[in-house]
Amino acid sequence: xxxxxxxxxxxxxxxxxxxxxxxxxxxEAMRYAxxxxxxxxxALLCHxxxxxxxxxxxxxxxxxxxxxxxxxxxxxxxxxxxxxxxLLRRGLPTVHVRYGEAMAILVGDGxxxxxxxxxxxLPATAAQKVxxxxxxxSASSSQGMxxxxxxxxxxxxxxxxxxxxxxxxxxxxxxxLRASIFMGAHAGPSTMSPELHAALDQYQRAVGLAFxxxxxxxxxxxxxxxxxxxxxxxAQDNKPTYVSLLxxxxxxxxxxxxxxxxxxxxxxxxxRAAHLLGLAxxxxxxxx
Amino acid sequence: xxxxxxxxxxxxxxxxxxxxxxxxxxxEAMRYAxxxxxxxxxALLCHxxxxxxxxxxxxxxxxxxxxxxxxxxxxxxxxxxxxxxxLLRRGLPTVHVRYGEAMAILVGDGxxxxxxxxxxxLPATAAQKVxxxxxxxSASSSQGMxxxxxxxxxxxxxxxxxxxxxxxxxxxxxxxLRASIFMGAHAGPSTMSPELHAALDQYQRAVGLAFxxxxxxxxxxxxxxxxxxxxxxxAQDNKPTYVSLLxxxxxxxxxxxxxxxxxxxxxxxxxRAAHLLGLAxxxxxxxx
Numbered sequence: 001x002x003x004x005x006x007x008x009x010x011x012x013x014x015x016x017x018x019x020x021x022x023x024x025x026x027x028e029a030m031r032y033a034x035x036x037x038x039x040x041x042x043a044l045l046c047h048x049x050x051x052x053x054x055x056x057x058x059x060x061x062x063x064x065x066x067x068x069x070x071x072x073x074x075x076x077x078x079x080x081x082x083x084x085x086x087l088l089r090r091g092l093p094t095v096h097v098r099y100g101e102a103m104a105i106l107v108g109d110g111x112x113x114x115x116x117x118x119x120x121x122l123p124a125t126a127a128q129k130v131x132x133x134x135x136x137x138s139a140s141s142s143q144g145m146x147x148x149x150x151x152x153x154x155x156x157x158x159x160x161x162x163x164x165x166x167x168x169x170x171x172x173x174x175x176x177l178r179a180s181i182f183m184g185a186h187a188g189p190s191t192m193s194p195e196l197h198a199a200l201d202q203y204q205r206a207v208g209l210a211f212x213x214x215x216x217x218x219x220x221x222x223x224x225x226x227x228x229x230x231x232x233x234x235a236q237d238n239k240p241t242y243v244s245l246l247x248x249x250x251x252x253x254x255x256x257x258x259x260x261x262x263x264x265x266x267x268x269x270x271x272r273a274a275h276l277l278g279l280a281x282x283x284x285x286x287x288x
Numbered sequence: 289x290x291x292x293x294x295x296x297x298x299x300x301x302x303x304x305x306x307x308x309x310x311x312x313x314x315x316e317a318m319r320y321a322x323x324x325x326x327x328x329x330x331a332l333l334c335h336x337x338x339x340x341x342x343x344x345x346x347x348x349x350x351x352x353x354x355x356x357x358x359x360x361x362x363x364x365x366x367x368x369x370x371x372x373x374x375l376l377r378r379g380l381p382t383v384h385v386r387y388g389e390a391m392a393i394l395v396g397d398g399x400x401x402x403x404x405x406x407x408x409x410l411p412a413t414a415a416q417k418v419x420x421x422x423x424x425x426s427a428s429s430s431q432g433m434x435x436x437x438x439x440x441x442x443x444x445x446x447x448x449x450x451x452x453x454x455x456x457x458x459x460x461x462x463x464x465l466r467a468s469i470f471m472g473a474h475a476g477p478s479t480m481s482p483e484l485h486a487a488l489d490q491y492q493r494a495v496g497l498a499f500x501x502x503x504x505x506x507x508x509x510x511x512x513x514x515x516x517x518x519x520x521x522x523a524q525d526n527k528p529t530y531v532s533l534l535x536x537x538x539x540x541x542x543x544x545x546x547x548x549x550x551x552x553x554x555x556x557x558x559x560r561a562a563h564l565l566g567l568a569x570x571x572x573x574x575x576x
Contacts, residue, residue, distance in 0.1 A: 017430055017431060021431065022435070022439075023430070023435050023438040023439050023442065025438070025442070026430050026434070026435060026438040027430060030430060073397075077393055077394075077397060080393065082388075082389035082390045082393060083390050083393065100370075101370035102370045102371050102441050103438070103441070105365055105368065105370060105371065105393065106430075106434050106437055106438050106441075108397070109361075109365060109396070109397075109400065109428075109434045110429060110430035110434040110435070110438075112397065112400050112401070113400070113425055113428040113429040113430070113432075113434060114425075114429055114430065116404045116421060116424075116425040116428075117422070117425035117426055117429055119421065119425075120418060120421045120422040120425055120426075121422070125414075126413075126414035126415045126417070126418045127414045129414070129417075129418050129421070130408060130414045130417050130418065133404060133407065133408045133417070133421055134405070134408040134409070136404075137401055137402075137404040137405035137407075137408055138405055138408075140397075140401040140404075141398060141401040141402055141405055142305055142311070142314050142315060142318060142394075142398035142401070142402065143305060143309065144401075145401075146314070146394050146397045146398040146401060147310070147311050147314060147398070149394055150311040150313070150314040150391070150394050150398075151310075151311050153390050153391070153394075154311065154313070
C-alpha cells in the first residue's frame, strides 16, 4: 500500500494548481491543506475497490485525488473558528491559523471546485465520469458530509441515542468513505453486479462506523504528538461520542465487531478483496 | 424573459432539497439563500445561449439551477464576517446574520455540492453532462471565481491598475457569467462551431465587464432600498472600483461602450441572438 499512498501524493501534485500560478497564495494554501500528510485512507479504499474490478490505475489516481480534495476541504472548513476552532492538524498549524480565516474559507471552496474539475478531466469514458460525479456530489452534499456536519453542530451539549449518533457519522464521515469505495468500483470497465454492490455496501457500512468508533477512542487515549491534532477536543466541546455513550471497553469491543462484519461482507469476493480486507483491519487497529 | 425567471425559480425549488428533509435547518437556510430573489441574470444568459442552439428547456433549467446555486453559495460566503461582513442581501438579513456563521459556511458548501449533483442528474447525454461539469467546475475554481475573490481580498487598500482590476473581475464575476453562456451552448444537440464559440466569447467578455462597471456605478449612486444590499461598501472597505479609478462619467461611458461591443459580437448570429442582445442591454442599463 505505500506505493498507492505515493501515487496519490503524485496525482494530487499534478491535479492541484501549481503554487506559482496566480493567485499564488491561494494555491500555496490549497497545496498546504492537501499535500504531504494524512493516512490517505480514502485513496486506498478507492484503489482497493478499483483493483477488484480491474480499473485503470490512472483513472483511480484521478478519482482518489478528487476524494482527497473533498476530504481536505472539509477539514479546512471544520477547523475554522466558527466551527470546531482547531489550531493543529497533521501536526501543523491549521490553514486559518497559517493563512487567515478568509483565505481558509476560499481554500475549502477552491478545493471543492477542483475536486469536481478533476472528475471532468480524468482519463475515463463520459459515462464513467458521470457515475463518479454523482457519487462524489451526493457524498459531499447536504444529505451527505455537509449534512452530517450540520447535525454535529446542532448536537453540541446534547446526549444522542446510539441510533442518532450513528446517523450523524454515517453522513459526516461515512458518506465520503462510502463514495471512495463506490467510485473505485465505478472506475472499472463494466457496471457493478448486484452481488458486488451488496458486498461493498455491507463492507462500507462496517468500515465507516468502525472508523468513527476508533476516532472517538483515539480522541481520549492518544496524545497530540501521535494524533497530529488536538486530542480531547470532543469531550471539551461537549460533543457526543461512542466513548461517552458506551464507555471505552465497549467501544473497543464494538470496533472489533465491526472489523469482523467487514471481513464477513467480503467473503463472497474471495482473494480479490485482500486489499479491502487489509484496510478494514488497518481502520480497526490504527493508532492515529 | 419573466417566463424564464419563473421557470428558474421552479427548477430551483425542485433541485434544492425540501425544507423538511433532515437536516431541516440546513435545507431551510440553503433555500433562503437561493430562492425568491435575485435578477437570475445567469439563468437568463444560459437560456438565451441555449435557445440559440436549440437546447431542450429541461436541460437548460438544470444547468441554470446549477449556476444559480454556485452564485448563491458565493454570495453567502462573500458576506461572511471574515470576508465582506455584509448584513443585507436582496433586502433581507444575510445568511450568517439569520442562521449563524457556522451554518452559513455549511450552506455555501452544501450549495456548491448540490450544483454539481444537479449536473449529474439533469436530462442530457453523458457527453453533455461532462461538458457542463467542466465549464462549471472551471468557472468556480481557484482559477475562476474563487481565485478572483482571493485577489479581491488581497487588493483591499491597494490602487490597482485598470488591467489588474479587469483581471480580478474577469475571474470573480466574469468566470461564472461566461460559464452561464457556454453551458447554455453546450446544452444544445450538437457541438459548437468555431464561429459561434468566437462570437459568444467576444460577447461574454463585453457583458462580464459591463456587469462589473455598472455594479461599481450603482454602489455609489443607489440607495439600499433599491439595491437590496448595503451601498457604499466598496469605498468604505477601501476596495478599488471602476468609479474610484476612472470617475463616474468615464465609468458610464465605458459601460455604454461595452454594451456596443456586445452588440457587435452578436451581429454574425443574426435574429437568433435577440435574447442575448436584450440581456446585454439590460446589464448596461440596470438600476439595481
